[in-house]
Amino acid sequence: MRVSISQKKIRDSFVQKVQEISGQNLLVCYQCGKCSAGCPAVSEMDILPNQVIRFAQLGLKEELLNCRAVWACASCLTCNVRCPKGIKIAEVMEAIRQILLRQRRDHVDITKIPLEKRKEFPAIALISNFRKFTS
Amino acid sequence: MKLAYYPGCTLKAHGKNFEETALCSLKELGIEVQEIPRWNCCGTVFSLATDDVIHHVAPIRNLLRAQEAGFDSVVTLCAMCYNTLKRADARLQESSEVRDKLHRFMNEEKINYNGGVKVFHYLELIRDQIKLETVASRVKKPLKGLRVASYYGCLLVRPKGIGFDDLENPVIMDQLVSSLGAEAIDFPHKTECCGAYQTVDKPQVVALRAGQILKAAREQGAEAMAVSCPLCAFNLDYRQKDIRQLEPDFPTMPILYFTQLMALALGCPEETLRFDLHEVDPRPLLKKKGLI
Numbered sequence: 001m002r003v004s005i006s007q008k009k010i011r012d013s014f015v016q017k018v019q020e021i022s023g024q025n026l027l028v029c030y031q032c033g034k035c036s037a038g039c040p041a042v043s044e045m046d047i048l049p050n051q052v053i054r055f056a057q058l059g060l061k062e063e064l065l066n067c068r069a070v071w072a073c074a075s076c077l078t079c080n081v082r083c084p085k086g087i088k089i090a091e092v093m094e095a096i097r098q099i100l101l102r103q104r105r106d107h108v109d110i111t112k113i114p115l116e117k118r119k120e121f122p123a124i125a126l127i128s129n130f131r132k133f134t135s
Numbered sequence: 136m137k138l139a140y141y142p143g144c145t146l147k148a149h150g151k152n153f154e155e156t157a158l159c160s161l162k163e164l165g166i167e168v169q170e171i172p173r174w175n176c177c178g179t180v181f182s183l184a185t186d187d188v189i190h191h192v193a194p195i196r197n198l199l200r201a202q203e204a205g206f207d208s209v210v211t212l213c214a215m216c217y218n219t220l221k222r223a224d225a226r227l228q229e230s231s232e233v234r235d236k237l238h239r240f241m242n243e244e245k246i247n248y249n250g251g252v253k254v255f256h257y258l259e260l261i262r263d264q265i266k267l268e269t270v271a272s273r274v275k276k277p278l279k280g281l282r283v284a285s286y287y288g289c290l291l292v293r294p295k296g297i298g299f300d301d302l303e304n305p306v307i308m309d310q311l312v313s314s315l316g317a318e319a320i321d322f323p324h325k326t327e328c329c330g331a332y333q334t335v336d337k338p339q340v341v342a343l344r345a346g347q348i349l350k351a352a353r354e355q356g357a358e359a360m361a362v363s364c365p366l367c368a369f370n371l372d373y374r375q376k377d378i379r380q381l382e383p384d385f386p387t388m389p390i391l392y393f394t395q396l397m398a399l400a401l402g403c404p405e406e407t408l409r410f411d412l413h414e415v416d417p418r419p420l421l422k423k424k425g426l427i
Binding site: 020021022023040041044072074075076077078080081088090091094095098107108113120121122123124125126127128129131132133 | 143144145148149150176178179180183184185186187190213215289293294295302326327328330331332333334335336337340344365366369373
């Protein structure tokens with residue numbers, strides 16, 4: 001994958017927004033990769049959790065806003081409890097999802113889930129899914 | 136001793152087997168609980184965005200209801216409710232800004248909630264107040280010969296400070312299962328996420344994940360799995376149907392709430408067990424073991 005880095009991207013308000021919503025200082029990360037090593041969802045991710053942090057540090061906004069990784073994350077918090085620097089990676093994932101959801105770019109369309117499937121799900125599955133994946 | 140109890144939505148429908156067996160077991164142990172008046176959905180997930188305060192209203196309102204009714208603690212069963220209620224309370228207590236905002240959101244309530252209603256999980260109640268020895272002494276039908284792997288998932292143990300057992304190697308459910316006379320099977324996937332709510336939009340991914348968890352338990356000799364979260368229960372139980380479509384030889388494994396095992400051992404009536412709510416029927420295994 002070809003990635004271009006620039007001062008402009010690093011100073012973009014996107015980086016600030018991710019830090020604000022997540023409450024995390026992205027520069028604390030030293031890329032040890034422990035988050036990705038323990039993540040149960042990596043097989044579904046196009047960018048690994050440690051790469052999400054690196055991309056966010058560098059302001060690679062388009063790559064992050066169009067990645068699959070943040071939607072594969074189920075906020076299980078395994079990364080958070082294992083990070084040696086105490087970064088809450090799941091909160092950074094949430095911030096990127098929130099930036100999209102706050103522009104009404106929903107990940108799940110309720111009407112596209114067939115009615116018979118909807119009936120099968122317990123309330124807990126539907127409520128949590130819509131809370132995480134819709135605006 | 137009368138305790139406040141918060142059931143949450145799923146326990147009143149798909150998780151009836153969880154609630155009925157939990158309440159019956161407590162009765163057998165001599166504990167009475169009272170459902171919080173006018174409780175509402177907790178929202179199921181704790182908001183991870185720092186500026187999102189509105190979503191804490193739902194869990195906090197339940198704690199306010201408990202306080203209004205004169206309780207200083209609330210017991211929960213569902214892992215997601217437990218986590219959301221406890222984290223929302225911690226968030227309100229650590230930030231005066233969040234607290235003030237929540238008061239303003241709920242300005243028509245009779246009291247301002249300032250934190251302090253202790254949220255605890257049924258398993259904590261068993262471990263810390265009732266004590267496992269007491270449970271063991273009340274067992275009428277030991278679950279002899281039943282090999283059970285306990286699956287904790289995410290929200291009973293994470294994050295640090297909210298979970299009530301070791302982050303990487305929780306044991307409380309295993310200890311309970313042992314005190315009921317069953318054989319507790321340790322396995323490496325006990326805190327590995329099942330995919331949670333991804334089950335709605337990515338059922339195939341959850342089926343793969345559930346398959347890995349079940350295989351890991353079977354490899355250690357487990358015949359059944361104990362859980363404490365209705366979403367884990369749904370994923371591990373109902374997704375076995377999808378696993379078998381991909382892998383027709385996949386041996387199914389019954390998924391039981393730990394409270395169903397308690398109810399069985401403590402002698403609760405068989406109708407409380409509600410095996411009709413399961414996808415993989417636990418009855419053939421329990422019959423084979425002479426437990427029903």
